[in-house]
Amino acid sequence: MQAILADFHNQTSPDHWVLFARLIGASLFGGLIGLEREMRHHSAGLRTHILVSLAAALFVIVSTQVPELMPDDSNVLRVDPTRVIQAITEGVAFLAAGIVFFQKGTVKGLTTGAGLWFSGAVGLTIGLGLWSLGIFGSLLGLFVLFLLQKLEAKTRISPRNKSGEKPDQSPDAE
Template sequence: MTQFLAEEFKNAFSADHIIMFVRLIGAAIFGGLIGFEREIHRHPAGLRTHILVSMAAALFVLVAIEVPEIMRSDRDVLRVDPTRVVQSITEGVAFLAAGIVFLQKGTVKGLTTGAGLWFSGAIGLTIGLGLWSLGIFASMLGLVVLFVLRRLEINTNLSKRKSLSDEAQE
């Protein structure tokens, strides 16, 4: 029994596994950046949710990358289509994100948070594949969209309200 366990874990901390661990940490960090913006604005899916979605996407793609290696003795039987893994992750995260969106008093709520979850999944998938520069750039661009464009929306809405108020007083 001990020998079986030793065999099972002998390569658990190989260079390949360390790379996978670092990719999971990267997915947590960069997916978490999107969640941080949602958190500070008190939206339902915040920091922890975005981190978990991003890490889950990265983990799914890492497992998909490793399946051919694990099953190398069954090469004739095993066919891996990486696009199916991407499709499955996309659908799963989209389903989760759709659950955030709701209608309240005739107004759609949670749409940006749902999109943020979907985006965090994409970041996790990208970093899980080892496409670091793309994942980091996408994260930074996502933060620009969330922070900078939020300010623009707030300023635009304030301008509209002021002009409507001015018209009502005339």
């Protein structure tokens, strides 16, 4: 029992409250991206974006803590943080690609898929403790999703597909 309690107070890692704050931050800022998708009734909404961002943060936090948990033998463990980032990026891209589909001559879900991928990047950034970068990136992402969508809708010329029908005019029809 003492070993378990000692594990909760591991002095070699950052304060657990800092790590918990990073997870909460990743959930919050990834969730802001998902909230925009949720408001537009897309398949990957608030909860999906929060989980993607939270998972990315957890993976990167765990990867930064692994060296602290291993013995001091430098031959035992060589950590390359870029490999963790690459794995997270590929995993989230796989999820995002599953949302994109082709229907009646138009691509659907592309912005939602990009939002998922972006939420993973936000989670990864905040998970590493790069708060200002993650928050600023989230704000830029929200700018793109909210304000540029309105500008895009005002300037969009309604194209017609080969059958002469107007394509779906939903905000995520790109």
